[in-house]
Every structure is written in C-alpha cells, then in structure tokens.
Ligand SMILES: Nc1ncnc2c1ncn2[C@@H]1O[C@H](COP(=O)(O)OP(=O)(O)OP(=O)(O)O)[C@@H](O)[C@H]1O
C-alpha cells in the first residue's frame with residue numbers, strides 16, 4: 001500500500017513541478033525580452049497621452065463623410081478578394097490534404113512532399129508574400145489575391161489534413177468492407193463526416209483574410225488598405241479613421257455571419 | 267460455406283495473435299466466437315474479409331480463397347460479406363437510408379458511387395430493409411440522432427443491402443442495453459433461418475451465445491480451444507475457454 005501511495009504523491013508533485021517551471025520560464029522570457037528591448041511596463045501608464053491625441057484626430061467628422069462612397073467601394077473589393085482567395089485555396093487544400101493525410105495516404109513520398117510544401121507556404125508571413133509578389137505582379141488586385149491565396153492554401157492544407165486524420169479509421173473500414181473503392185469511401189464516408197469541420201475552418205480563414213487583406217492592400221496599393229494609406233499620408237485623419245471604422249464593421253459583420261452559418265450546420 | 271484453414275497472424279512479426287486457427291461455418295448457421303479479451307476474436311473476423319492481411323492459411327468462402335484475390339476481385343468478394351461493428355460505424359451526418367444505400371456501393375461504378383446515383387429499385391429496397399428492421403419511420407433521420415439500438419439495426423440493414431452470404435458481427439451488442447440486445451440478436455437469428463445467411467458473431471456473453479448460436483467456437487491465446495454445437499458447451503467447457511493460463515502460456519512462449 002505504502003509504495004503505491006508514494007508514487008501517487010510523487011506523480012502529483014511532478015505535475016505541480018512542471019507547472020511551476022512553465023510559469024517561471026514564461027516570467028523569465030518576459031523579463032529578458034523587455035530588458036533586451038529597453039521596454040518598461042510602466043511606459044504603458046503614459047500611453048494615455050498618445051491615445052487622447054489619437055481619439056481627437058481620428059474621430060470621423062462631417063468633413064470626412066464625403067469619402068464614404070469611395071471607402072465603401074474599396075471595402076467591397078477587399079472583401080471579395082478575401083472571399084475568393086480563401087475559397088479557391090480551400091478547394092486545392094482539400095485535394096492536397098486528402099493526398100497528404102497519413103490515414104488515407106497512398107504513398108509516403110507524396111505525404112512528405114505535401115507536408116513540407118504546405119508548411120513552407122504557411123510559414124512565409126503574409127507581408128513577405130505581398131512584397132515578393134509585388135515584384136512580379138506589380139500594384140494590382142492579383143498580387144493581393146495571390147498573397148492571401150498562398151498563405152491560406154498552406155494553412156488550410158494543414159488544418160484539413162489534421163481534420164481528416166482525426167476522423168476514425170473504423171468508419172472508413174466499414175465502407176471498405178462493403179466493397180466500396182477509394183474514391184467512393186472518400187466521397188460517401190469521409191466528406192459527409194468532416195464537412196462541418198471543413199466549413200468552419202474556411203469561415204475562420206475568411207474572417208482572418210478580411211483583416212489581412214487590409215494589411216496586404218497597404219503594401220500592394222490596392223483596396224481598402226491603399227485608401228487608408230492615401231488619406232493618412234494626406235493628413236486626412238478623419239477619413240482615415242472612417243476607413244478603420246469601416247474595416248472594424250466589416251470584420252465584425254463577417255464574424256457574426258460566420259457564427260450564424262456555423263450554428264445553422266449544427 | 268465458410269472454411270477457415272490454418273490461419274496465422276502476427277501484428278509485429280514476433281508475437282502471434284493467431285496460431286493455426288481452423289473452423290467452418292455452414293450455410294444458414296449462427297456461429298459464435300467466444301473467448302477472453304485479447305484472444306484474437308477481432309483478428310479472426312477482420313481476416314475473413316481481409317480488412318487485415320494475415321500471414322498464412324486459407325479463408326475459403328464458397329471455395330473462393332479470399333487471400334488470393336487482387337484488388338478488384340477482393341472488392342467483389344467483399345460484397346458477399348456484410349459486417350456489423352460494436353460502434354456501428356455509420357456515417358453519422360447522413361440519414362439512415364443513405365447509410366443503408368452504402369451497402370450497394372460495391373457494385374456501383376466509381377462515379378455513380380461518388381454522386382450517390384442509386385437506382386429507384388435500390389432506394390425502394392433500402393426503405394424496405396429499414397422497415398424490416400423496424401425503422402421505417404426513421405429513414406430520413408440523421409443517424410447521429412438515433413439511439414444505439416437503432417444505429418445497430420441501420421448497420422444490419424446496410425449489411426443486408428449487400429445481399430450477403432455471410433454476416434460478420436464484432437461484438438454487436440456490447441454497447442447496447444438488454445432490450446436492444448435481444449432485438450438485434452433476434453434479427454440476426456431470423457436472417458439465418460429465413461434468408462439462409464450464415465452469421466458469425468464475436469460475443470462476450472456465454473449465455474447469449476448458447477441462446478442464439480447453433481455452433482460455438484472458443485478461442486484462447488490465438489488458438490481454437492472449443493468447436494462444437496451450442497448444446498455441448500457445458501459450464502465447465504466455458505470456464506475452460508476463459509482459462510487464464512492458456513493466455514499466459516502463450517505469452518511465456520514468446
Ligand atoms: N492493430 C494491432 N496491432 C498490434 N497488435 C494488435 C492489433 N490488434 C490486435 N492486436 C493484438 O492481437 C491480439 C488479439 O487481439 P484481438 O483484438 O483479436 O482480440 P479480441 O479477442 O478481439 O479481444 P477483445 O475481446 O478485447 O475485443 C491481442 O494480443 C492484441 O494485443
């Protein structure tokens with residue numbers, strides 16, 4: 001009895017030790033990085049001056065309302081780019097994920113290639129994608145589209161692959177046992193089971209890409225990001241503030257809609 | 267009908283999960299495989315329709331050796347063997363009737379299978395099968411909303427849709443309450459009598475095996491330790507099948 005009780009207390013002691021270590025490491029990381037940057041947490045208390053200036057200048061006024069039509073037009077374009085790039089990427093990602101998932105895989109080499117490729121696509125920051133593509137495609141909607149497309153493809157391929165792998169092999173086997181072939185098993189068994197999960201990934205990515213599209217537009221000189229830049233550099237702060245407000249409304253709107261869709265499928 | 271001869275299987279190349287298993291199942295017979303956990307019951311069942319590749323031996327279904335078939339031949343042979351699982355393994359977001367129709371994927375072209383292009387006659391048959399297992403009113407319900415017993419009966423209808431000669435059941439009632447269990451076992455028994463389908467069931471309950479099976483096969487440590495009529499399974503014989511030392515000997519021999 002005694003040795004067993006001892007191991008139990010040892011077990012929980014070990015667990016607590018791990019947690020304590022983790023907290024210590026995080027604390028240390030903060031201290032080291034803030035010293036390295038010369039950043040003082042107390043500086044946050046003085047941030048109010050900056051915030052007051054910001055609020056004062058960026059509140060859209062009657063004058064800036066003249067711009068709302070331009071802003072609305074660019075907002076729609078940005079939104080459409082986010083949606084089309086995500087949906088295009090999703091189709092290709094699904095195909096890649098089905099080939100790359102360990103549980104379905106026909107060939108190990110293919111699996112490794114797809115894993116490597118998707119992690120490369122995903123780990124190049126969206127800003128870097130935009131800069132690189134800017135060289136070849138110039139200031140153009142296509143540049144923004146492609147930047148979002150590549151990053152999304154990498155991300156979704158990985159997410160889809162994990163969704164497929166989480167799906168139990170036993171259901172796949174049940175269909176194989178009826179004599180169904182590979183593609184039939186995928187379309188009749190796998191896809192219906194994971195469709196809801198795939199859709200929620202796509203919705204998440206659309207939300208994310210609406211935000212990123214703004215940033216990419218800033219760099220590639222297109223869409224809502226471009227006119228923000230324009231107004232900002234032209235010191236039309238009220239109009240720039242209106243752009244920010246419009247982006248916030250769009251992002252929140254997309255989030256609300258995607259939540260609604262998510263609830264509908266369940 | 268089904269002849270299993272000298273079947274052998276090892277998952278890791280060292281430890282044998284099956285050592286020389288042989289038995290036969292006659293047409294229209296209900297046979298139960300019983301034995302302790304880890305004895306190899308699941309392994310035997312899954313070798314029969316080649317969900318796992320065994321190492322040696324023969325699995326003859328009406329003289330056709332399941333182990334010698336190529337991919338498309340195997341696909342064809344599998345249509346003769348329905349399978350029912352402890353966890354039902356239905357596609358939960360689909361409706362009951364769609365799951366039943368999966369039973370005829372084996373004889374469909376790839377495209378027809380992908381796009382669910384079933385014939386009118388097949389759809390009608392699927393509905394009839396659901397009525398037969400008492401689920402006529404649930405045909406258009408998503409399977410995730412069905413109870414365990416109802417799911418298992420959808421599973422049976424899916425197997426019947428294949429027009430099988432043999433149905434394999436891996437602990438079909440292990441997750442069910444007594445009432446649903448009785449219903450499922452009785453349905454299986456009826457199929458054997460009325461449609462002359464052979465039924466091979468992995469079971470954990472000795473009394474249920476005696477009650478529903480004609481023929482009982484006892485497995486312990488990957489070996490057949492009992493193979494006789496259900497009446498011949500006395501309590502002593504049953505205790506013998508579940509004897510621990512056989513399993514231990516097997517492990518000691520490794
Ligand atoms: N996929 C696998 N990989 C490795 N070993 C396995 C695998 N499946 C089964 N085994 C081993 O093979 C032996 C027989 O397992 P099997 O699942 O056939 O037993 P069972 O009689 O069905 O047991 P239970 O009554 O618990 O379902 C066990 O020792 C098990 O550890």
Ligand SMILES: [Mg+2]
Pocket residue numbers: 307308309
């Ligand atoms: Mg088992």
